[in-house]
Amino acid sequence: MSALREKAAWRTLEEHRQQLENQHLRDLFAADPGRAERYRADAAGWRLDYARHRVNDQTLEHLFALARECGVEARRDAMFAGEKVNTTEQRAALHIALRAPARKVIKVDGANVVPQVHAVLKRMGEFALAIREGRWLGFSGRPIRNIVNVGIGGSDLGPVMAYEALRHFSDRKLQMRFVSNVDYTDFAEAVHDLRPDETLFIIASKTFTTLETMTNAHSARDWLLAAADGDKAAVAKHFVALSTNEKAVEEFGISTDHMYGFWDWVGGRYSMDSAIGLSTMIAIGPEAFRDMLAGFHAMDEHFRTAPLERNLPVIMGLLGVWYNDFFGAETVAVLPYEQYLKRFPAYLQQLTMESNGKHVTLDGATVDVATGPIYWGEPGTNGQHSFYQLIHQGTRLIPCDFIGFGQSLNPSGRHHDLLLANMIAQAEALAFGKTLQQVEDEGISQELAPHRVFEGNRPSSLLLTERLTPTALGSLVALYEHIVFTQAAIWNINPFDQWGVELGKQLALRVVDEIESPRKPLNHDSATNATIAWYRKARSKTDEGASKSPAKAQRKVLVLDIGGSHVKAMLTGSQREVAIKSTRTLAPAEMIKQLRTMIRGWKYEAVSIGYPGPVVHERIAREPYNLGKGWVGFDFAKAFGCPVKIVNDAAMQALGSYEGGRMLFLGLGTGLGSAFIVDGIIEPMELAHLPYKKGTFEDYVGARGLKKLGKKKWHAHVFDVIEQLQAALEPDYVVLGGGNVRYLNELPAGVRRGDNHNAFAGGFRLWENKA
Numbered sequence: 018m019s020a021l022r023e024k025a026a027w028r029t030l031e032e033h034r035q036q037l038e039n040q041h042l043r044d045l046f047a048a049d050p051g052r053a054e055r056y057r058a059d060a061a062g063w064r065l066d067y068a069r070h071r072v073n074d075q076t077l078e079h080l081f082a083l084a085r086e087c088g089v090e091a092r093r094d095a096m097f098a099g100e101k102v103n104t105t106e107q108r109a110a111l112h113i114a115l116r117a118p119a120r121k122v123i124k125v126d127g128a129n130v131v132p133q134v135h136a137v138l139k140r141m142g143e144f145a146l147a148i149r150e151g152r153w154l155g156f157s158g159r160p161i162r163n164i165v166n167v168g169i170g171g172s173d174l175g176p177v178m179a180y181e182a183l184r185h186f187s188d189r190k191l192q193m194r195f196v197s198n199v200d201y202t203d204f205a206e207a208v209h210d211l212r213p214d215e216t217l218f219i220i221a222s223k224t225f226t227t228l229e230t231m232t233n234a235h236s237a238r239d240w241l242l243a244a245a246d247g248d249k250a251a252v253a254k255h256f257v258a259l260s261t262n263e264k265a266v267e268e269f270g271i272s273t274d275h276m277y278g279f280w281d282w283v284g285g286r287y288s289m290d291s292a293i294g295l296s297t298m299i300a301i302g303p304e305a306f307r308d309m310l311a312g313f314h315a316m317d318e319h320f321r322t323a324p325l326e327r328n329l330p331v332i333m334g335l336l337g338v339w340y341n342d343f344f345g346a347e348t349v350a351v352l353p354y355e356q357y358l359k360r361f362p363a364y365l366q367q368l369t370m371e372s373n374g375k376h377v378t379l380d381g382a383t384v385d386v387a388t389g390p391i392y393w394g395e396p397g398t399n400g401q402h403s404f405y406q407l408i409h410q411g412t413r414l415i416p417c418d419f420i421g422f423g424q425s426l427n428p429s430g431r432h433h434d435l436l437l438a439n440m441i442a443q444a445e446a447l448a449f450g451k452t453l454q455q456v457e458d459e460g461i462s463q464e465l466a467p468h469r470v471f472e473g474n475r476p477s478s479l480l481l482t483e484r485l486t487p488t489a490l491g492s493l494v495a496l497y498e499h500i501v502f503t504q505a506a507i508w509n510i511n512p513f514d515q516w517g518v519e520l521g522k523q524l525a526l527r528v529v530d531e532i533e534s535p536r537k538p539l540n541h542d543s544a545t546n547a548t549i550a551w552y553r554k555a556r557s558k559t560d561e562g563a564s565k566s567p568a569k570a571q572r573k574v575l576v577l578d579i580g581g582s583h584v585k586a587m588l589t590g591s592q593r594e595v596a597i598k599s600t601r602t603l604a605p606a607e608m609i610k611q612l613r614t615m616i617r618g619w620k621y622e623a624v625s626i627g628y629p630g631p632v633v634h635e636r637i638a639r640e641p642y643n644l645g646k647g648w649v650g651f652d653f654a655k656a657f658g659c660p661v662k663i664v665n666d667a668a669m670q671a672l673g674s675y676e677g678g679r680m681l682f683l684g685l686g687t688g689l690g691s692a693f694i695v696d697g698i699i700e701p702m703e704l705a706h707l708p709y710k711k712g713t714f715e716d717y718v719g720a721r722g723l724k725k726l727g728k729k730k731w732h733a734h735v736f737d738v739i740e741q742l743q744a745a746l747e748p749d750y751v752v753l754g755g756g757n758v759r760y761l762n763e764l765p766a767g768v769r770r771g772d773n774h775n776a777f778a779g780g781f782r783l784w785e786n787k788a
């Protein structure tokens with residue numbers, strides 16, 4: 018028998034469990050009207066309501082006695098003091114130092130680590146602000162607008178969860194994406210609609226050796242270099258590293274000036290508040306990030322100083338042990354009633370299961386009690402319509418953690434009341450159920466009655482606070498970190514190593530070598546040999562049909578932007594633009610002839626054409642105003658020898674400028690281009706020729722109007738026309754493109770300046786999107 022099962026408190030709990038066996042939560046509530054008041058504890062702005070648990074005062078007494086007997090307090094103090102509590106790796110576990118205020122002193126091997134933490138935070142803050150303020154420019158001189166975090170495990174789950182959780186506080190001008198899986202689809206989809214020259218890659222890896230992350234990082238570099246014509250200098254502008262491994266970062270080609278470090282005493286799954294949180298800081302800004310750290314610290318201080326009986330992480334940790342080891346409950350459901358916490362259960366899975374999924378104690382003896390339970394969950398109310406059935410009426414005991422907020426970040430009508438009403442009702446239904454008597458009293462037939470009975474007696478915790486702020490998120494995460502720690506202390510296991518992930522990693526390296534060297538003999542077991550043989554065959558079929566290189570996998574598109582003064586062209590993956598002059602006699606055959614000399618050597622598989630006039634179902638509907646004749650009915654596909662898509666030129670630029678919602682695009686050029694996009698669907702428009710004053714819109718705001726009326730009057734008409742169109746069409750925003758937009762020093766409210774380059778982006782998107 019292990020030392021744990023021999024402990025006096027453990028034995029008492031085993032006996033006590035039997036005494037409690039026949040007590041339903043209904044009985045416990047009836048016998049103790051004050052339990053709702055007493056079984057409540059507060060910390061760092063959070064309230065824990067644990068009245069709906071199968072415990073009474075004696076149970077709690079025995080559980081706290083167990084914690085004391087297992088030395089939870091001494092272990093906690095050792096962790097906070099920087100002792101090497103991660104004994105199998107001979108490291109401290111000092112994530113609490115990542116959020117310690119600057120004045121604190123926390124030593125590892127005699128050196129205070131707090132100043133280093135704050136030095137990194139300061140550098141991160143400066144970088145985050147440079148991105149947020151548009152001062153960090155990509156290789157073409159355009160500001161960074163897209164941030165792609167490349168990492169896995171703790172270098173991904175925390176950042177993803179925090180970004181989703183704090184999205185309300187994030188800068189919506191920035192696109193945040195996350196790539197973790199070695200499946201190339203993850204990368205391909207993440208960068209699918211991004212401009213390389215506006216994209217920053219954050220390579221997040223504590224070790225900087227993780228196979229998935231390094232493979233994705235190299236693909237990201239190839240993707241960028243393909244767009245930057247191979248100019249390696251572009252890497253410095255588009256890559257930063259978050260790591261503890263300076264040497265590997267430099268070998269990858271990222272200078273240490275662009276590296277944000279952390280230390281071996283930060284475990285991957287405990288690292289979202291270290292440099293690994295750079296994406297979070299960019300999204301929400303350094304100030305809000307500091308608020309999040311303050312939230313973490315507040316819970317740390319509570320855990321460090323509060324008596325066990327009022328200590329939230331300790332109470333929740335012990336309740337977890339109670340069900341896991343005395344009731345055989347194998348899982349815990351985490352049910353946030355807050356959509357922004359949709360990735361919280363996934364985050365908790367690594368935190369809890371990689372930490373406490375252990376089979377030996379600290380001294381290497383096999384445990385003989387169950388350790389880490391399985392964590393899972395989904396946000397309410399969605400889960401109610403899927404798996405709650407099993408929690409209510411299935412045969413398993415599943416303790417639930419409900420997480421709820423007093424206020425919604427997006428209040429509207431009754432939504433939040435309904436949400437919270439559901440959460441409260443679920444906790445009530447689980448605890449008290451519905452007896453056969455109650456069912457029969459409702460007049461339900463005898464045959465149906467058993468199906469309608471709810472046994473109840475199913476425990477849950479309610480974690481409540483006012484709003485999901487950065488501070489609240491910090492304390493919530495710290496709460497679970499310390500729950501995990503408390504349980505590990507009881508089970509006498511090491512929550513800070515993860516040897517269990519190693520074997521699979523090593524075998525994968527051997528298998529990939531065997532897959533890629535098809536003649537190598539296979540010396541695994543017969544099942545593994547057979548599967549490798551199957552895949553060797555299957556992949557050889559794919560190799561014939563599809564290209565393996567990521568650059569080639571993208572369709573090469575030639576985009577032509579035909580305008581009244583120039584016809585411009587660009588090719589997928591290049592930033593080089595070529596142009597020929599337009600004339601009032603330019604016909605399509607002549608245009609193609611002139612272009613051919615400019616684009617000699619360009620290889621493309623498809624063509625996009627932005628045409629300055631009406632286009633219906635990808636066919637030119639009218640000859641252009643400012644060019645020659647012969648455009649209607651011209652066979653472009655034949656002339657280019659590949660498929661061609663034709664759209665109105667404003668529609669193409671609009672598509673390239675589109676960022677969601679309802680967008681009106683107006684092109685102030687020779688004429689007045691216009692297009693409207695709603696939820697990704699383009700509606701090209703011909704607003705230019707609508708009557709306005711003594712002519713049409715175009716007469717006043719097109720190039721002719723500008724020449725005739727002069728800048729001042731033209732300016733006033735542009736503002737007036739925009740106002741009229743905003744009132745009529747109610748767009749979320751207006752994008753003003755076209756060459757003449759440069760004559761507007763200021764813009765009306767709700768209007769952004771477009772960029773002519775977006776025409777090319779739109780042309781490329783035509784072959785990617787259904788739009």
Ligand SMILES: O=P(O)(O)OC[C@H]1O[C@](O)(CO)[C@@H](O)[C@@H]1O
Pocket residue numbers: 169170171172221222223224225226227230285286371515518
């Ligand atoms: O940050 P790294 O070193 O790339 O590691 C990623 C993840 O891999 C693991 O080491 C094992 O899966 C995790 O603990 C860690 O979070």
